[in-house]
Amino acid sequence: MPSANVVWNQGLQFVGTSETGHAVVTDAKKKEGGFEAGPSPIEMTLIGLGGCTGMDVVSILKKKRQLFDDLEIEVIAEKSAEPPNYLTRIEMVYRIWGEQISEDALKQSIELSKDKYCTVSNTLKGVAEITYRYEINPPRG
Numbered sequence: 001m002p003s004a005n006v007v008w009n010q011g012l013q014f015v016g017t018s019e020t021g022h023a024v025v026t027d028a029k030k031k032e033g034g035f036e037a038g039p040s041p042i043e044m045t046l047i048g049l050g051g052c053t054g055m056d057v058v059s060i061l062k063k064k065r066q067l068f069d070d071l072e073i074e075v076i077a078e079k080s081a082e083p084p085n086y087l088t089r090i091e092m093v094y095r096i097w098g099e100q101i102s103e104d105a106l107k108q109s110i111e112l113s114k115d116k117y118c119t120v121s122n123t124l125k126g127v128a129e130i131t132y133r134y135e136i137n138p139p140r141g
Contacts, residue, residue, distance in 0.1 A: 011035055042087070045120075046075040052120040053092065056113035057106075064105045068098030069139050077128070087128040094134040101136050110134065 006016040012028040013035055026041050028034025039047060050073040058071060074093040079085045094110060110132055114121050121130055 013037055042077070042079075045087070045124075046077055046090070049090065049118070049120045049124070050075045050092070052118045053110070053113045056117045057094065057109045060109035060112055061105060064102070064109070066098075066101055066105050068096050068101055070097040071095070087124065089129045090124065090131070092130070092132040094132060095137060096134065097137045097140050099139055103136060106134055106136065 003019045004016050006014050006026075008014055009025070012033050014026050015023055016026060017023045024044070025038030026044055027036060027038040028040055030036055034040075054071060054073050057073075061068065072095045074095070076091045076093070077087050078089040080088050094106070096106060114130065114132065124130060
């Protein structure tokens, strides 16, 4: 079962340690009483979503023998106007670079991640509308 330990440091800054021993600082903006020493908790959620789906897409594309040079996922969110200001909409923009990348393989990889494999996107399902788009780019160089 996944677990984490989160310890208050100072101001609104916390240090979280994962069950595997990796530590990360979360903080708030200075105007909110933080030190801006790390991402906010909501930013961590978006980073977690991008990392989760990215791992899925890379794994699936490799199984489909799709060669690519790079993959980047931009995660853009909108929040509700009233507290608790939860996420209402998330758009993920997948940018991939490489030769002869199958659009169908990429689209299927993203769909499988979104609908079946990514724990984070499935946790957010029903809370935030999650959409995506993708860009296939020639090799960098």
